[in-house]
Amino acid sequence: MNAIEITNLTKKYKGFTLDNLSLNLPQGCIMGLIGENGAGKSTTIKMLLDIVRPDSGDIKIFGAERSAMQKNDIGVVLDEVGIPESFTIKDINAIMKHSFTNWNEKTFYDYMDRFRLPEKKAFKTFSKGMKMKMGIAIALSHDAKLLILDEPTSGLDPVVRDEIVEILNDFTRDESHSILISSHIVSDLEKICDYIAFIHDGKLMLCEEKDRLLEQFCFINTTEDMLKELDKSAIIGTKSNKFGVEAIVNREKIPSSFDTQPVTIEELFVFMVKEAK
């Protein structure tokens, strides 16, 4: 079963359209939604969560239409954790306890200890990293089966980012748990994701298993003349320098005589976006 099924999702704004986006997140997997700022990642996530109404398209979670009750099984972290600023840990626990049917107070307070969040201080005094940890603690304290995270590591220092990635790794030890995570910090997603979806300018450029992408695409260093001889569909993106041309290509579509080097998801993303511009 798919944890998330998005079909032909479209949302038009003045100057930007999220265009006919379709993707599936299989249950038990982690999908990274990668794109530049303004590419449409947050719009997609906001439509998934019903914060933004789509113009057209269909969204299913765990194979069913979205409902309020279903949100008991979904943990959400938005780029800004929307807790009222004067609230303390005790206030937050009280509200969540009366909101989620499966709220686990002990788990929540365990996370508070683990994250060393101050019990008596107001939320507004928390640093950005602390606020994000609070958002993650809430998302993980009601036995969620699906996490939807919008830029959870944005603006955080590398130590906190690594800690968050580690927590997400722990969450996916249960095979029924799934995560959809958006970020423009591709290196974070590369560490944990099974699937990668590239969004550029409101369009889905690709959605594929990460390992397959790393297997399928590679770097070559060549000359302009040799590049011209290659099948155009094999070339994902190029970068010229004074020594020749650096290109990311589809390994299956080039002659085996080429000396290839592995590519990272970040490099693949950057080359694809530059080529699309």
Next chain:
Amino acid sequence: MKGLLLKELIMLKKGSVILIIFFILFGINGLAGNATMFFLFPLFTDLLLYGHINYDEQSKWQQYSIALPYGRKTIVSSKYVAMAVGAVVSTAIVVLSYGVSVAIGKAEFSLKSLVGYVILSLAIGIVYPTFFLPLAYKFNSEKGRTIMLFLNGASGAIAVFLLTAIDGTGIVAKLSNYTNILPYIAIAAVIVLFALSWFISVKIYEKRDL
């Protein structure tokens, strides 16, 4: 809805110092002989609860609450319930203040006055959100604030008119006469308008992007 109502209560509690100070000021002024000051209790409670809507938008709670197990209808309904409870509680404080006035000899007890206090206090507490909540849900906080300023002025003028009339002239005198059918029609009309306002707000909120 329990969690949403609890959130309103906690926020009200956080602002309770201001609430208590104003209630004491209104109360002292009222007990000193200016009984119309009691009617600022429901108006002030409304203002505080309305402030929560702007606060929700600024703190991104408006978006975050959608991620909790609540539908949009429940989120809107919780504001209406909070407003209605606020109107009832502030009316109880108005009645209590009237009782204190009677006890210390600043007013004479009459059932007619008591009914008048209850009807006017409830009306102020309920009518105000009836008109501004749909507007608050329709527009963003910037536009909402402008409309809010206009509504504050308008409602202030209406309140002054009503409070001036409480002394025994005009329609308010008839409204406070419990042997007359008018107070009961007025209460029914206020409830119907409040329900209609809730329906419109739900429809607006269900369609808009947050």
